[in-house]
Amino acid sequence: MPHAKAxxxxxxxxxxxxxxxxxxEPGARDVQLEILFTGVCHSDLHTVRDxxxxxxxxxxxxxxxxxxLGRVVKTGADATKFKVGDLAAVGCLVDSDGTCPECTAGLExxxxxATFTYNAPDKHLxxxxxxxxxxxxxxxxxxxxxxxxxxxxAGAAPLLCAGITTYSPMKHWGVTKGKxxxxxxxxxxxxxxxxxARALGAHVVVxxxxxxxxxxxxxxxxxxxVLSKNADExxxxxxxxxFILDAVSADHDVNAYLNLLRRDGNLTLVGAPEKPLSVSxxxxxxxxxxxxxxxxxxxxxxQEMLDFCGKHKIVADxxxxxxxxxxxxxERLLKSDVRYRFSIxxxxxxxx
Numbered sequence: 001m002p003h004a005k006a007x008x009x010x011x012x013x014x015x016x017x018x019x020x021x022x023x024x025e026p027g028a029r030d031v032q033l034e035i036l037f038t039g040v041c042h043s044d045l046h047t048v049r050d051x052x053x054x055x056x057x058x059x060x061x062x063x064x065x066x067x068x069l070g071r072v073v074k075t076g077a078d079a080t081k082f083k084v085g086d087l088a089a090v091g092c093l094v095d096s097d098g099t100c101p102e103c104t105a106g107l108e109x110x111x112x113x114a115t116f117t118y119n120a121p122d123k124h125l126x127x128x129x130x131x132x133x134x135x136x137x138x139x140x141x142x143x144x145x146x147x148x149x150x151x152x153x154a155g156a157a158p159l160l161c162a163g164i165t166t167y168s169p170m171k172h173w174g175v176t177k178g179k180x181x182x183x184x185x186x187x188x189x190x191x192x193x194x195x196x197a198r199a200l201g202a203h204v205v206v207x208x209x210x211x212x213x214x215x216x217x218x219x220x221x222x223x224x225x226v227l228s229k230n231a232d233e234x235x236x237x238x239x240x241x242x243f244i245l246d247a248v249s250a251d252h253d254v255n256a257y258l259n260l261l262r263r264d265g266n267l268t269l270v271g272a273p274e275k276p277l278s279v280s281x282x283x284x285x286x287x288x289x290x291x292x293x294x295x296x297x298x299x300x301x302x303q304e305m306l307d308f309c310g311k312h313k314i315v316a317d318x319x320x321x322x323x324x325x326x327x328x329x330x331e332r333l334l335k336s337d338v339r340y341r342f343s344i345x346x347x348x349x350x351x352x
Contacts, residue, residue: 005349006134007323008061012050015327016133018352021063024124024138031082031141032074033090038132039067039158039316040342042188042249045330047119058119065132065344066092066117067160069153072144079141087147089306091160092117092296094129094139106298133323135349145303148310154343155315158188159306161296162316162341166193166245167305168297169268170200173243177201182237182244184228184257186213186220189247189270191317191340194220197245199312205237207257216339220317228256239263239287247271258283258291269293316341322348 004023007016026032044064046052068090072082082088095115096103102110115121118131131137147156166189175181181202183193190206197204198221206217207228214225226233234256241260249271257267258280265287279291297305309315317340321329329342 004134004136005352006063006130007326007349008063008130008133009048011060012048012058016048019061019063021061021130021134022125023130023134023136026074026076026079026138027124027140028076028078029141030076030138031072031079031088031144032136032138033068033070033088033144034073034136035068035070035132035134035346037069037154037157037320038065038344038346039161039318040065040326040329040333040344041067041158041161042333043161044131044133045333048330056119059128062119062128063130063133064118065134066090067157067162067343068117068132068137069147069157069160070137073136076141081141082144082146087153089145089147089156089160090117090132090137090139090143091145091164091302093299094143095123098142106300108298109296132346133326133344135346143299145299145306148306150313151310152315154320154345155318156306156309157343158192158316158318158341159309159314160302162188162192163196163309163314164297164302164305165189165270165295166247167196167308168301169245169270169292169294170196170243171301171304172294173266173268175200175202175243179203179242180205180240182207182241182257182260183222184244184246184252185248185271186210186217186340187247187336188316188338188341190245191220193245193247193270194222195314197221199308199314202243205241234260241265243268245270249273251275254278254291255280255283258289261287261289263287264289266290266292316343318343320345323352324348
């Protein structure tokens with residue numbers, strides 16, 4: 001059985017360290033990628049430290065990473081989607097049942113039998129799946145995505161989670177030219193939301209608690225920046241938004257943003273605060289407003305997002321690091337000390 005180099009956590013308190021993991025030989029419809037870049041998602045940190053144990057307990061050793069960009073090095077006999085040498089990408093999913101109503105609708109992210117890229121039961125090798133903090137990965141070609149030419153590869157990797165997580169709800173709720181869209185929080189998700197909303201043609205307003213992020217928000221594509229702690233600035237926008245993307249994972253008052261929606265406006269949560277949110281029923285009822293949540297998109301929509309990024313030259317703003325800096329990067333991530341996403345140059349694993 002082939003083995004690969006990877007960085008893994010041995011338990012919830014251990015730093016990530018070099019190890020070797022099993023990878024399967026490509027089956028008939030599989031492709032094998034040499035991983036070039038892997039984005040660092042906050043979900044990686046939650047998983048490594050078993051912070052979601054109540055719903056998704058971590059099985060160790062844990063190899064995270066679901067923002068994977070690589071080059072095809074081997075294909076199965078019946079795999080026709082890619083040829084050796086092609087660039088390809090893998091996101092948060094590596095399998096689903098393919099037959100349920102969700103899958104047949106192209107919404108694999110909601111499949112009850114979906115297989116996540118890491119920390120999910122591995123039907124091929126047993127144990128759990130291992131993610132992109134590794135030098136190679138083998139996946140069914142259905143879950144590998146084409147990468148448009150001309151994109152910065154390090155910046156393209158985070159599109160596979162941060163990108164689709166923000167693109168999907170905007171497409172679902174009709175963010176387009178003539179619409180007014182808000183983005184709450186300018187972090188790894190929020191900065192992608194700004195780029196997408198602007199490219200989709202909306203009037204974009206960023207809400208932030210940090211005055212020092214105003215210049216950056218405008219650079220990323222915002223038309224306006226509102227300091228959310230300033231009641232006067234907030235009130236000027238009351239009842240005016242078609243859509244607001246809430247990318248804040250810390251506890252905050254969601255009602256302040258619901259009141260900014262116009263009739264039939266929508267507020268979508270993509271951040272996941274630890275504590276339940278308190279929501280005013282009247283804030284929803286009086287304007288027929290809606291509050292929703294959204295995860296990633298399906299495979300077809302993720303490919304659509306990548307193609308959109310190719311057309312508009314959209315990538316994440318990244319700080320490229322070596323895999324040997326991953327534990328330091330996690331500590332910085334906890335302090336929001338990155339603008340706006342870490343991307344691991346996996347060539348650094350070759351020196352181990």
